[in-house]
Amino acid sequence: MPPTEAALQASFDATIAHHDRIEPRDWMPEGYRKTLIRQIAQHAHSEIIGMQPEGNWISRAPSLRRKAILLAKVQDEAGHGLYLYSACETLGVSRAELVELLLAGKQKYSSIFNYPTLSYADVGTIGWLVDGAAICNQVPLCRTSYGPYGRAMIRICKEESFHQRQGYELLMTMMRGTDEQRAMVQESVDRFWWPSLMMFGPPDDASPNSEQSMAWGVKRNSNDELRQKFVDMTVPQAEALGVTLPDPDLRWNAERGHHDFGEPDWAELTAVIRGNGPCNAQRMAHRRAAHENGAWVREAATAFAARTAQEAQR
Numbered sequence: 011m012p013p014t015e016a017a018l019q020a021s022f023d024a025t026i027a028h029h030d031r032i033e034p035r036d037w038m039p040e041g042y043r044k045t046l047i048r049q050i051a052q053h054a055h056s057e058i059i060g061m062q063p064e065g066n067w068i069s070r071a072p073s074l075r076r077k078a079i080l081l082a083k084v085q086d087e088a089g090h091g092l093y094l095y096s097a098c099e100t101l102g103v104s105r106a107e108l109v110e111l112l113l114a115g116k117q118k119y120s121s122i123f124n125y126p127t128l129s130y131a132d133v134g135t136i137g138w139l140v141d142g143a144a145i146c147n148q149v150p151l152c153r154t155s156y157g158p159y160g161r162a163m164i165r166i167c168k169e170e171s172f173h174q175r176q177g178y179e180l181l182m183t184m185m186r187g188t189d190e191q192r193a194m195v196q197e198s199v200d201r202f203w204w205p206s207l208m209m210f211g212p213p214d215d216a217s218p219n220s221e222q223s224m225a226w227g228v229k230r231n232s233n234d235e236l237r238q239k240f241v242d243m244t245v246p247q248a249e250a251l252g253v254t255l256p257d258p259d260l261r262w263n264a265e266r267g268h269h270d271f272g273e274p275d276w277a278e279l280t281a282v283i284r285g286n287g288p289c290n291a292q293r294m295a296h297r298r299a300a301h302e303n304g305a306w307v308r309e310a311a312t313a314f315a316a317r318t319a320q321e322a323q324r
């Protein structure tokens with residue numbers, strides 16, 4: 011006799027309680043599957059759309075060395091998108107469907123990629139702050155309860171750490187340069203600081219998904235916990251770099267053992283998520299055009315696979 015739904019649920023609950031992994035063929039509640047598809051797809055789309063702001067500078071890199079580093083980083087992001095789409099496909103949805111959902115505006119991508127990159131210093135700042143925030147958020151996801159997602163995150167995190175370091179090294183080099191270069195770095199940090207804090211999502215009391223996602227072990231920490239960790243990690247790095255973080259309320263709180271910091275503009279995050287950030291329309295138009303221009307590659311690959319299969323049968 012097949013196990014009852016209650017027995018399946020009990021076995022799922024026990025796996026979660028033991029911090030063991032759920033694997034693709036295991037029974038899982040529909041809500042868990044939907045939450046994973048939502049989060050992993052959003053993450054995959056973020057990696058792919060995240061290639062645009064930095065890709066914008068590949069042809070204008072200031073040296074061969076910088077160009078090689080930036081090319082490698084942007085290619086890594088394409089790879090991250092592919093690992094994540096593959097992890098998501100194990101949940102019974104195809105990559106083509108996920109891309110359609112993104113293009114139809116039914117799935118999201120990270121707010122951070124809706125801000126423009128105005129100078130080469132932004133390549134460094136994205137590495138330092140955006141990849142730094144990504145690492146804070148993603149290292150705990152290596153222990154997420156869904157096996158394929160956790161395993162994809164391990165590899166992604168290793169590469170993110172190279173991304174963070176190349177950004178910091180670029181900014182450090184610029185800070186050792188001319189007054190003009192130092193001013194470029196400060197101006198870039200001023201623009202990216204608050205949007206980086208928003209990457210962690212809304213505050214815990216306004217985060218509709220956190221409670222259930224944490225109960226399922228999909229998320230291991232709350233949005234505010236990770237935001238605090240990021241601020242604590244970044245302040246000494248900013249001091250070593252010689253830049254000021256644009257927050258007058260930022261100070262060490264000895265009692266809490268953490269830095270206090272100002273409130274991000276949550277109305278701005280909501281607007282950007284709803285599609286009204288500075289670059290949303292541009293990012294989606296570019297993504298749509300790339301998808302349409304790549305149609306012949308998908309068709310050719312499908313035809314080739316069909317012919318190879320036919321020949322193998324013969």
Ligand code: BYC
Pocket residue numbers: 048049052053054056057060061087118119120121122140141144147208209210211212216217218219220223229233283
């Ligand atoms: N931007 O209940 P909440 C990268 C949405 S890639 C847009 O707290 P949750 C990189 C949220 O989806 C970085 N939307 O949600 C790549 C939800 O809407 P839905 C991407 C956001 O899921 C290239 C609603 O707001 N990282 O690092 O519990 C180059 C309510 O939020 C944002 C990931 O995707 C946002 N910032 O927590 C360089 C990490 N924040 O879906 C770097 C994996 C919230 O209900 N994802 N929303 O319609 C996560 O850890 C979680 O999904 C989040 C949000 C912490 C982002």
